[in-house]
Amino acid sequence: MKKLLRWLMALAVAMVAFVGVAAQPVHATDDSLAKIKAKGTLVMGTSPDYAPYEFLVNKNGKNQVVGIDVEIAKKIASDLGVKLVVKQMDFDSLLVGLETHKVDMVLSAMTPTSARKQSVDFSQIYYTASQDIIVNKADAKLYKNAESFVGKKVGAQTGSMQADLVKQKMTDSKLLGLTKVTDLILALKSHKVEGVVAEHPVAQAYVDHDKQLAIVKSGWTLDPESNGQAIGFAKGSDTLVAAANKSINEIKKQGLIKSYTKTACDYMTKNTANTSMFHYWKFFAKGVEYTLLITAVSVVFGVLIGTLMALMRLGKNKILHTIAVAYIEFVRGTPLMIQVMFVYFGIGLFVDVPALTAGIIAVSLNSAAYVAEIIRSGIDSIPTGQTEAARSLGLSTRQTMTSVVLPQAIRNIWPALGNEFISLIKESSIVSIIGVTDLIYQLKVVQTATYKGVAPIFVAMVIYFVLTFTLSKILGHFERKMQHD
Numbered sequence: 001m002k003k004l005l006r007w008l009m010a011l012a013v014a015m016v017a018f019v020g021v022a023a024q025p026v027h028a029t030d031d032s033l034a035k036i037k038a039k040g041t042l043v044m045g046t047s048p049d050y051a052p053y054e055f056l057v058n059k060n061g062k063n064q065v066v067g068i069d070v071e072i073a074k075k076i077a078s079d080l081g082v083k084l085v086v087k088q089m090d091f092d093s094l095l096v097g098l099e100t101h102k103v104d105m106v107l108s109a110m111t112p113t114s115a116r117k118q119s120v121d122f123s124q125i126y127y128t129a130s131q132d133i134i135v136n137k138a139d140a141k142l143y144k145n146a147e148s149f150v151g152k153k154v155g156a157q158t159g160s161m162q163a164d165l166v167k168q169k170m171t172d173s174k175l176l177g178l179t180k181v182t183d184l185i186l187a188l189k190s191h192k193v194e195g196v197v198a199e200h201p202v203a204q205a206y207v208d209h210d211k212q213l214a215i216v217k218s219g220w221t222l223d224p225e226s227n228g229q230a231i232g233f234a235k236g237s238d239t240l241v242a243a244a245n246k247s248i249n250e251i252k253k254q255g256l257i258k259s260y261t262k263t264a265c266d267y268m269t270k271n272t273a274n275t276s277m278f279h280y281w282k283f284f285a286k287g288v289e290y291t292l293l294i295t296a297v298s299v300v301f302g303v304l305i306g307t308l309m310a311l312m313r314l315g316k317n318k319i320l321h322t323i324a325v326a327y328i329e330f331v332r333g334t335p336l337m338i339q340v341m342f343v344y345f346g347i348g349l350f351v352d353v354p355a356l357t358a359g360i361i362a363v364s365l366n367s368a369a370y371v372a373e374i375i376r377s378g379i380d381s382i383p384t385g386q387t388e389a390a391r392s393l394g395l396s397t398r399q400t401m402t403s404v405v406l407p408q409a410i411r412n413i414w415p416a417l418g419n420e421f422i423s424l425i426k427e428s429s430i431v432s433i434i435g436v437t438d439l440i441y442q443l444k445v446v447q448t449a450t451y452k453g454v455a456p457i458f459v460a461m462v463i464y465f466v467l468t469f470t471l472s473k474i475l476g477h478f479e480r481k482m483q484h485d
Helices: 002-023 032-039 068-080 091-099 137-142 161-169 181-189 200-208 238-254 256-271 278-314 318-332 336-349 355-380 384-392 397-434 439-450 454-484
Strands: 041-046 055-059 062-066 083-088 105-110 120-122 131-136 153-157 174-178 195-199 213-217 230-234
Touching (some): 032 041, 032 068, 055 439, 062 256, 068 238, 068 256, 091 105, 091 120, 131 137, 137 213, 153 181, 174 181, 181 195, 181 200, 195 200, 238 256, 278 355, 278 397, 278 439, 278 454, 318 355, 355 397, 397 439
Parallel strands (some): 041 105, 153 174, 153 195
Antiparallel strands (some): 055 062, 105 230
16 A cells, blocks of 8 residues: 555656646747747737626527627737637636746736746736725725725735735735635625725726625726736747737827727626526536536446446456546546546647546546445445356356446446536536536536626526436436346
8 A cells, every 4th residue: 555655656646747847938049929929829818807898698599798898809809810719718817828828818807916927927017907905885984995994804816916906005904815706705695705896987887786895996006007007928939929019009109998998898788788587597407518528428438437447447457447436536536627627638738638538538537536436335235246156157266247247236326427517517517617507617607707706696596406316316216126126
């Protein structure tokens, strides 16, 4: 066992070192702009939960990212003569996506901090806004500025400039960091925090569409050159940065930011014209479609790989046994979220794996480890006398396993296997972190579009219950049938 643990530790260290080396940028010559023009697309990474900069609308039954940042990206792509492609992911995953070349640029109201500049090249500042604090309207009279929040809990988006400002300027306040602004607003309305720090356009958007909220000015005087928004590029992308700066100069010269803001506000008005959950049924329906697709495919591959691993672990071949044990223990010993990110970003260093495919691969491999243990325990539960009797009748090892052991084992493992299938429906929600539009992702979209926090959660909760309850009844039917037989 000690040898196995040492082997697993060595394998983990080797994988980290390998990925670390592979991730190091090599810039013999700067051909960043030439590559974009050669492939004909410019991939923009963004977290579309930050209206009016970037948010989602439904056009002709399809989700579409819109906002000020998207209009800027369209201008840059048009000037380069290429097509703009928008890729969605969590805010704190954007720079990872940039470094692993999942995206060509990050446009998500990002501030070029000194820490980020060490690994990312930034364009010039394209927009600067003051910082506000969103509070519950009933509590607005209690606060005059940021100094009023001494001893209070304040929320900010994880990895954002606002989170850094809270740490630097509100040292007597406690920071709550969440990846989505929608979650922060929900925390505010449920009194988990007393205020949420956000840029003025974002704060104004939420207050304009929710009468229970109000704005408190932070009172901070910030350097616009170090606290504005800029576009992030991979390190060494000098020619691409220069091209983006040229477009930004034209945007400033022509005063296009006002036009882009008006376009974003028009979309926001349409989004909130009808905020009933029924109006957004297509969003939830699409989420259910992807959730069931991921679950169904992962069940098939999880059972196939899991069965193989169980047989390898039970076999007498020491090499195959060691491989199976290492796989099962490693997968069960690491979080599914990390596995999803590793498949998408880690393998993405060498092969461009689409988000949906990466999600299915990660969930399938994760499920396979648990299925393997379920099947192994089921096979071990069959009395050895069954195997001995089958062999005494002249059956081969393979025939004994397929005709005697497995049929009896399936009856024993079916309840546990059914629980694994049900769990997959819920666990597949983790793929939303890489931009797969499953039910959880769509829940966040509806929250962003409607400025409602609880209602979309309730709808998603009911949908998950219906899905799991239905599957539970189907599995129970087959379980009763096997027991009857």
